[in-house]
Amino acid sequence: MSVAEPRRIVLFRHAKADWPQVSDHERPLAERGRKDAPVAGRKLADTGISFDLALCSTAARTRETWKLAVHELPHRPKTVYEERVYEASPGELIAVLNEIPEDVQNVILIGHNPGVQGLTEILAGQSEGDAHQRMSRRGFPTSAFAVLTFQGPWKSVEPGVGTLIDYWAPGGA
Template sequence: MSAAVSSGGTSPGPPESRRIVLLRHAKADWPQVADHERPLAERGRMDAPVAGRRLAETGIAFDLALCSTASRTRETWKLAVHELPHRPRTVYEERLYEASLGDLIALLNEVSDEVNDLLVIGHNPGMHALADALAGRAEGDALARMTRDGFPASAFAVLSFEGSWKSVEHGVGRLLDYWTPHD
């Protein structure tokens, strides 16, 4: 059972409004190492703090960050988190590495309902697929830009939904914002 999981019960009342931000790791280098151990490229080391500053500008105070165990995601998070006004609890989650869309939704379904605002630092194609699958509705041109840009390195999507994390499924969210470092 993951550290992100809570076995506590749910409280009655209106559904909670929650936000999830899906951040793709910054640009990675291609040295002769196993894929899981690939470090960030120079551009990635420059873009990750920019993404962190833009995350800070959203005003979201994350309750939890789930970060893939891959070197490039851990390095992205290390550089981005210093730009946030407060550091959320971080769980390094090996299941984020090479996760399918179904794996990602299952992982979200395990998040404790004590978490209202969640940041996930992961990989493509999973981050793009998850943002696209959850976005039943979108603000402005966010969905068109995400579709056009294809979720490049350091990009993130901000989605909201109502209810429990156990209720996360295709189409439940509203895509509030989509950002790339070279907008």
């Protein structure tokens, strides 16, 4: 692996959560979320990306989303549950990405809105095909994900560095 090869960042919003009488951090998935997460996992598998690392928020709904989605992948990446991803701003998420070890080629970050959508928009200096139009039309609903590529070391991740190459959301796009 060399930094000359494009790296991939997949930004994945957790599946639909329920609203029981628990703290926000402990909210579980709703029935729809438990159905959508494996579908998103199959769509992630369809991208053909072999993830080296998964960075997942510590919130119950993100952990549950990832647990259901990862079973659909042909290869299970190392998973790190990262407290800083919960309620993170795009800038805070960039700081987390900047710390990824250089031997990691492809990463998936499982997080929350508005941070995940904001980070996608900030990183995507360019777009291929109609990915940006589809994302603009759909927004970033639960279980959606965006695939970005960039060149260089992880510490160089900053606004505009990436190319949005794919976007998927349940129910179309």
